[in-house]
Amino acid sequence: MMVASNSPDDDSDAVRAMKILESMPGYGWSADPTGRFTYVSPNALAFLGQAQEDLGTIEDDEFGWRSVVHPDDYGRVAARWRHCLRTGDPYDTEHRLRGDDGVYRWFRNSGMASRDSNGRIVQWYGTTIDIEDQKRAEAGLRDRERELSQLVDMVPVHIRRLTPEGEPVFFNKRLIDFFGLNLADFDKSNGSRLATVIQTLVHPEDAEKLLETVRRSVVTGEPYSRKYRMRRADGAYRWVDGRAEPVRDESGAVVQWFAISIDVDDEVRAEEALLARERELSQLVDMVPSHVWRLTPEGEPIFFNKRMVDFIGLDVADLAKPGMSRLDALLETVHPEDAAGYGEELRGSLATGEDFAMRYRLRRADGVYHWMSSRAAPVRGHDGRIDQWYGLCHDIDDQVKVEDALRRSEGQLRRLVDSNVIGIVIWDLDGRLIDANDAFLRMIQYDREDLQAGIRWFDMTPPEWQEVHARDEAEELARTGVMQPREKEYFRKDGSRVPVLIGAACFEGQSTQGVAYILDLTERKRAEAALRDRERELARLVDTVPVQLWCVSPGGDPAYINKTMMDYIGLKLEDFDADGGLPSAIQTIVHPDDRANLLRGLTHSFETGAPFELKFRNRRWDGEYRWTEGHADPLRDESGRIIRWYGANVDIHDHVVAQEALLERERFLWQLVETLPAMIDCSAPDGEPIYRSQQLREFLGYQLEELDSVGKSRLTGTLDAGVHPDDVLGVKESYAHSLATGEPYARRHRLRRFDGEYRWVETRAAPMRDSAGAIVQWNVICLDIDAEVQTQEALRLSQDRLSRASQAASLAELSASIAHEVNQPLAAIVANSHACHRWLSSTPPNLERVKLIVERIIRDANSAADVVSRIRALFKQSTDSRSSAAVAGVVAEARDLLAEEASRRGVRIEVAVEAGLPLVVLDRTQIQQVLVNLMRNGMEAMDGTANEKILRIQASQNAEGIRIEVSDRGHGLNNPESVFEPFVTTKPNGMGMGLAISRSIVESHGGHLWAESNEPQGSKLIFILPTETKAVA
């Protein structure tokens, strides 16, 4: 195969060499340093079917032999050749050449550079040997080796080869891949490779044992088999089943060990899991909170789980009692009441093979019976025969109790539903109403047929609630299982809306059905609306009432002020210093002089709970301090505790100012009244005195109040106590009249002064009326006119006495008067005379007494004479006092004189005087006396008659003069002429002088007086006064 280098300068050698070369079963060649063939053995050219020239060309850096080299090999071969040409490296390559027959064969081509002494390459020499067969054998071998290797590497088994000493010398690919390490990686350590490998790659727990095993096998030559964990490249340990077998030579000596390991991790783990599960199951059986037991087909207990053993305090073995089956022994643990039923049921099941299920009470080890739910089912073999019974029994004691409770509460709920107090609905989340009670149906005005026909939840829900339902309610239900009560609305059947309160809950364990309870809020809404209206009304009221309202906490902190107050003080609640509390608020709006007082008053109220009331000055928005009246009352809760103070402020400034002015005026008036030199009295509309001025009080000498204890009204008390007995009747009548009619009162009467003296007063009273005209008070003034009256009285008395003396009117009474006036002195004279006589007759005569008596006699006799002379004066004629007078005036005067007497006698006086009567010359007083005399006679004549008493006076003119006629309706006169004779009288007390004197007076005036009968009854007295005066001699 090698080409020997020959010296070029040895021709013979060259020829010989040539021959050797050409005789070789190969081809030889040479080439210049550029690679151009200088020689190619002829067999080669023959094989190739090519000429040397063709092969040796080099054109465009491509070799001429390109055409014969397999195209797949040319690039490689050419590159190598160029490399060698450039560097001089030996050329050795294998490639395919195409024979003249067109078949490619593998050749090995080798070349060496031949250099000169300078080392410069002068020639290349080479050989080309056919290696087609070799190549083919090699390829077959390689294929087989590859297959084996692939086999070794690809079988799912880790394969190792160990030396007889156990040192690993080969790992198959799987193993290498598994470890991620090659054997060479373990050569660093000085120790045995085996130990290193095991310590590195086997799980620490397994390494030592494995190493030991391997070493023992190496020593003994025994194969081994072992499971252990190997570390995989990723660090995970995997169970493998490792086995090793020794390979022995003919002599039986171990030459090497083959070891394999199979990944059994999954199996091992599955096994472990199985084991674990088995253990768990066992634990489960023991630990499930239930009793698990097994019975033979005959019912004999053969297994109790731990729980059951713990519970009943007996294991199966403990049931083995003499004389009874285990089952009977077990039955003894069942509650006596349940035992019979239990046994019967269980034996029934055992006999029929039907499942057993029952509730009963089982006695616990401590003797307490618990409710149990027990089930048992048979397990059958392939042939359908019962192999054994499996039973399960769990403690349902709590459950039973809960059930009882539940049943009770369910009952209550049922009753609730039935009671129709609230609407109750069973719903489905898909919108269907599954059931509803009457209350709900009423609420929405559907009936039960509608419900059965199907009511859609959504149809009832107004659009705006649909979204809420979808978004909130469903979500809440889904999340918590409960929907907190909320208010919404539903459509009634008629489309109207009903406000409701709805709460819902899912049935336990599911989220699509549940129960909802619905309250009809119509009433409440209405009430709320009413309340709201009222609240709004109140708020408006509170804010618009023209009163300042405020509210403070029990401690006095301002809590609210209404709009009126805000407007008034020009401040809002927020404007007050919140921390300053009441004092600050007062500081802000109350007059400095009133602050302390107000604070004290409020504090007192807050402390005692007493209502607050005070007047103080508040600052208005414009800064003016104005009088304000504040009231506050506490609001208490049910326990009586004060929870708020409500107050009202009213601006009473104008009122106060007006009141002050009024007070001032009142004070002034009061003083006026009190100091007025008149007695003032004020009375109620019914006349009851309510006030008396100081003057009056002092006059009377008692206080008004002192009358109240007398038991009479004040008025009566006053009148009875004060008014003179002679006047009191008249005064009372006048008072009564005035009080009844409202006419002003005026009267003079005597009033008793404090010292008992009756003094004349003039009392005037006038009613004070209100705008409606009703009397509100009588104002009475009472003037002391005693001095005046006394004077007048004296005057009047003297006048009266004079007129009595001079008036013929008194002639009728003159008889009595004369009798009295004359009889008194006469009686005294008579008595004195007798006494005188007695004294003179006594022994000795008492002359001193006589003298005294005689003087008295003289005095009394003169007195009598005076009377007589006064009477005589009455008849004395006088013409001096005559003057012209109108008859009408004289008549009027006479009437006035007798007006009082006439009214006392119940006589009406009618006067008819002709108009235009001429004046008459007369003695006014005397004619008046005549008239008075005639009129009084007439009135007296009507005393005791049942007729209407009318006295009529007529004055007219006739030919003789003025005719005056006085007519009465009395008894009339029997003998009209006789009455004019002196001392003729028709009256019991009369002396018969009146008419005689009257006639003489009329005649002295030139007239004449006569009497006639009146028609239909009574009498007439007529006199005529001549208009022309005729002197009377």
Added chain:
Amino acid sequence: MMMEDHVVFIVDDDERIREALGELLESHNMRAITFSSAGDYVHADKPNLPACLILDVELPDINGLDLQRQIAEGEHPPIVFITGHGDIPSSVRAIKDGAVDFLTKPFSDADLMTAVEAAIAQDRRARSARADLGDLRGRYLGLTPREREVFPLVVSGLLNKQAAAKLGISEVTLQLHRRNVMQKMEAASLADLVRIAERLEIPITHSRKSGGT
């Protein structure tokens, strides 16, 4: 000398009359006390003697006849009315109401004195009678309670036996009481005791016939 065992009261508003009557009575040895009005007379302190009241009908404060009625209740001297102009109804009324006389002024000395003396005598008798009754009352008060029980039974005419039975005492005891009653009441006879009982207005309550109540 003036007789001090009687007095004459004169009520008249006319001083001349008072003087004259006083003088006249004095000349007749009679003591006179004068008054100008009824009020003065009523309220005055008057000697407690047999008396006569001369009363003017026309008085400033009250009519004399009305005064007569007012004082009729009590013990008062007999009245002699005097008047300036007497009328028949007034005099009838006065006499009916117990006046001794009704004299119209001017009246004679004799008329007046007769009336006055009659009045005083009448008063003296009345006073004596009042004094006697007072004595009787005093004696009656001196009786024991048992004697006061016996008194009406005796004057009712019951037999001693009946009266004793009534009182539940023995006849002897009753006779003892009866004697005591007679002695204490100073009754000379049963008839006398009956008169006394009449004056004392002791009711006769029992009758011998019924013997009972």
